[in-house]
Amino acid sequence: MNKLLTVALGAAFAAASASAAAADANGAFFINAGIGQAQYHVGRTDGLGFKLDDKDTAGALRFGYAWKVGNGFDLGVEGGYADLGKLVAKYNDGTTFAKTELGAHGWLLGGNGKYRFDGNWFVSARAGWFRSEERMKAFAGDATTGAVTIYDSADDRGNGWYGGVGVGYDFAPNFSLGLNYDNYHAKATLEGASAAGNVGAYTVSAEYRF
Template identity: 70%
Template structure:
């Protein structure tokens, strides 16, 4: 995750350094990178004994081209990659004298490429609102560990891991400020609907992500 964000932010800074001129009157290329927090929407585990950590650091990098269509509106296309962090579920139980202890841990990490369209409306010369939507090819990497610890017998454990992918979609909105003709900062909310297909079932889930995003246009 850290390596992906480092490369993404480096690419944004390089693009900004190479582009000292303002965006073309008819449109411009852009590259942006965002860092923030993801929350996996998987329901509640109240009463089941599981401790759920459904929030993690997330990030995305996007690039594309946006056309100026008049009256402050821009319309564009975008491609990129999103890393949505990890969901972790843990379970712990033991009997009264702690002679038998049971531990479970399961985690899943979602990421993948995206391709979509976006729109932006600039008002008061500097402020803007934005929206985007498109295709998200999600990959879910999961692992599961189970162990039984006995005071007077050999311990038992098992471990499994795997990955699955599938076609989903994403959509989001944002607000931001243009500090220069070719540089802006924004606060965005995106919802990624990931899907994964296995031999046993089709699975899916919703992941909401808040990010602070820097964008250069050239």
């Protein structure tokens, strides 16, 4: 994953250098990085004896280009990557234990918009394609000895979507901070069954424009 992000960022910087003359008052390239918390909305385990932890750290990195279209509006295109952490479900009745992990991450491609109001404040929105990969791991065994007697794993990719909104403040002409909520709809086929669900993410983001 780190190599892919390095290549993607290198391509963005190369494009910026090649098109520096175009990045004038009509628009600019940008890099946006966010980190926060994701929550998986894929069902509950009430009454089944499982302890469910459906929250984890989430992060996203986006880069793209935004055009100024007038009257405080910017419209742009973006690509990037999102890591949504994982959901963990645990079971232990003193005799048997079980643990299941389900995580999602993937590539983003879409469009975004921004409207500035009241000086440097702005609201933003984005939506697009989410090429997600879901990974599942399951363990079970003897609770008294801790020995694992069953292990299974699966992973697959699928085409989903994402969308989000945010609010932020421009601290400089080329730098801003924001608060965002994004919803990611991940899809895959695990163990022969279709697995789809929504993951919501609250993040704090920093954006640099050049």
